[in-house]
Amino acid sequence: MSRVRVHNFSVSIDGFATGEGQTLEDPFGHAGHRLHEWFFPTRTCQRMQGNEDGSTGVDEAVAHTWNVGVGAEIMGRNKFGAERGPWENHDWNGWWGTNPPFHTPVFVLTHHPRPSVEMEGGTTFHFIDATPQEALRQAREAAGGLDVRIGGGPTTVRQFLAEDLVDHLHIAVVPIVLGRGERLWDGLEGLDERFQVESVTTPSGVTHMTFTRP
């Protein structure tokens, strides 16, 4: 059965998954790089940047599963770019350069559909205005029996959790008090009761939490 998964999703101890004031230069607003410092040294992240080396400890062991067995991603428009409203910059194809790390179809949720864009390396961005259920139907079809990843941002992950569509949720709790931005947990009271929850802290200081179906 094709599962729906969330991976490497960093949240501050006060529950924010992104900061305030997203711009092209600062995709995570005032959070800067602080939510993802644990991720940068991993081999998974380093290889996305074209480097061969990278850490191979527990952070990497957890991080590298993000793309294993995944056949499509669904992301919110705010993960794709900093622009809001009708598209004006049609040259913008995300923060990831000409060869994005997804290598699968990627469905971008937006109220302003536009033509699909085929990138190098197997990533194709599709822009759809759809409910979580309908987006998931399309992504599952595109995934050819593999799993579907919900890539973020917080609003999108929260929507899929609220609809109980997520089977595997990996959160990295980062020990910083971000203070403002977008909260992941709002409206999800009792979420833990639907899952088996495991936690492990690594020397980078983060706590990896997995929420899986019991």
Add this chain to the structure above:
Amino acid sequence: MSRVRVHNFSVSIDGFATGEGQTLEDPFGHAGHRLHEWFFPTRTCQRMQGNEDGSTGVDEAVAHTWNVGVGAEIMGRNKFGAERGPWENHDWNGWWGTNPPFHTPVFVLTHHPRPSVEMEGGTTFHFIDATPQEALRQAREAAGGLDVRIGGGPTTVRQFLAEDLVDHLHIAVVPIVLGRGERLWDGLEGLDERFQVESVTTPSGVTHMTFTRP
């Protein structure tokens, strides 16, 4: 130097340190016992209940330091009782019976001072209307050179953190989404920058975090 410490302070992953709807029967409102299930089996908690046994693993190792070297506690009125406004029930002396587990002077912050109450076992409740700084001055004097514990609830801990009066903060992050209640972290953006932070997860599922002065 006498330090100011917070211990065994449980917070949900969405940042709530107590639930909504405190009553005499439910000191933590709709959270019930869920924030403190990790604590109950520990020897520290069991001895408070008059039992000899109790767990002696890492949860206990962390929990038992709460009273070591502490000469006074400061608590908010909502930790002391569920009543608000002028005191009507003068027979209420807290949730802890005739011999409370503090065994030191305890300063209860309230806008409605009342006469001090001497309990069995060395605990005396003093009711004071004071700023955090003034409460700390009185507690330090009463502690006779020992440390002062800020006992909670969330509003009180947050006030002392906001004034940068806390030297040691122990938080137990509980993997539940409480959804509503009183938040610990509000208004504390950047708190982590003032501390050295360490985290460890235990088999009970909680993550113990210590914030200490660098």
